[in-house]
Amino acid sequence: MIEIRNLHASVEGAQILRGIDLTVNAGEIHAIMGPNGSGKSTLAQVIAGHPAYEVTEGSITFEGQDVLEMEPDERSVAGIFLAFQYPVSIRGITNAYFLRSAVNSIRKAKGEEELDTLDFLDILEDKLRTIGWDDSLMNRPVNDGFSGGEKKRNEILQLAVIDPKLAILDETDSGLDIDALRVVSDTVNKLRRPDNATIIVTHYQRLLNYIEPDHVHVLSAGRIVKSGGKELALELEARGYDWLKEESAQVVGSTG
């Protein structure tokens, strides 16, 4: 579904990603872990197209399309969705209006008919029912005055309504209490299908107790330094990240 090759990216002149290679196939869940500052969130933002990041080398291909040539909204239309680590609040615009605009923008760009308010509300209510939520956040301005947990829930609601091919969850678990974590992970599990994929960016192993990844990658200093199955996450939880930093230093040293 998505192929990332030798991806280098910098922000304000500082090199953050130093050669990422990653392939995610339909039906898979990948977890990307790593210490603070390793480049996890940068990778997520670069895939979604944040204009502050400059890609200096490498490629990202999504279903055969050159992602780096696409505007952020074109990436969204193609089926890429980023659940933000720090969701932005939007003055005056209610969640319901925002979600309908998002869905209709994507439909319009695909040449599909836009939904009127009633049709959209049917879909929204159906999604809310599926994930077991009420509509209490719907008529409040997007993320404005939301608690940290509400903001993360709201990202997951957008994910459910937009129903992308590739979902990237950027530290969606950070700061969530155990109940909220369960709600978020239940939703992600319910949305899982053979024709979609998920990349979970996380600092903690905890989320992976609820969402079982097919692959776990460890990012350090802008590179994937280790990949493995879900057991790698447990090892990280037990041993921390320091042993990997040493290993990667040796790798870098030996390859010159």
Added chain:
Amino acid sequence: MTQTAMTTTDRYVAQFEAVAGNGAAAAPAWLKSLRSNAITQFAALGFPTTKQEQWRFTSVRDIAEKAFRPAETVPQVDLTALEPYLIGDMARLVFVNGRFAAPLSSVNDIPDGVVFSSLTDALANHNDIVEAHLGKHVPADYNAFAALNTAFALDGAFVYVPKDVTVENGLHVIYVTSFEEDGALTTPRNLIVVESGARADVIESYVGLSDRNSLTAAVSEVVVGDNAQVECYRIQRESENAYHVANTWSTQGRDSNYAFHTVPLGSRLTRHDIRMVMNGEGGQGILNGLYVTHGQQHVDHNTILEHATPHCESHEYFNGILDDHSRSVFNGRIIVRPGAQKTDSKQTNNNLLLSENARADSQPQLEIYADDVKCTHGATLGPMDQNSLFYLQSRGLNADDARNMLTYGFGIEILDRMKVPVVRDYLDGLIRSRLAQYRPKQAAS
């Protein structure tokens, strides 16, 4: 004072002598004396200069030098020309160039005891109520424009709602200006008295049908009785060659609820002094404003939330959307008088700058003479937030739509506080069409 300033003041005084010796002879004695005191106060005050703190960012030198003359001609205005400015099927009073236009007005379905008439009619039929309030809430010596209005005011709207009466539908007052030449002065004067336990919604619209350079000096006095509920709206769409200077003061009683919503979109220069006095325990006040400016427009709000009694709440929200070379000034004072304990007052002013050449100045002032109060204020200004744009784009909105949504949200946040749906929706339409004009420019930048 410079020689020029003295001369212009003298010119207004001379015009006053002419008007007083002319048509205004029919006024009752108390009003004649109010007017002649006002012109004396005007002459003593002179026009403000930018050396005065409250006028630091807003120069009225042009107004002082041009010496506007009271409008004398009243053109024929058809109801069809007014249609874009009517809101729902509200009762309305229409004034053209300051004079009451009965054929354009419609005051059916007004509940018994409620008065919705021109001030001239009110002087004939309800002199006691008018005399008790007119000029008592906006002192003529507050500034030169309040004095000018008091001296020259020919007519305006009078709203009186007796005790415990609810007026279901909004009362709409429309001031239309249409001039063939530059230099006309109009002085609309409104008096709104809502007695205890009563309810009313009053909308003031200022509409310019011509492009002439003119001056509007408006004054509104609003008296909200104990436990009364009042929503006042003000929509200003005068010509972008016009100057518009207004004073809107309110005083509210115990347990009352008053909201004042103001949306200035027109005029070259707008200066609006708003003072809300919380004058009875348990009162709640909302001051809610949205300015959308472009070109060379300049809009200045000088507001005072004054807490004279304990246990009152006031909330002030002003948002601005500024394009081109336009400029806004916001000066928000919160005054808490001695003994006004448990005051809860909050003030915000947010400015969205759509152009590098737009400028916003925001200045909060707290004057607190009580020790158990909660007062907060905050101001923001800046261009559109790049992270917000990225967020919307990442949800599928293209760059133009994302910018438009963020801009619109800035406005709708203010409109959503309005409790009269038909007015809110009307303004929503106005803001949407105004912002649609900005679309091509934004796409090009």
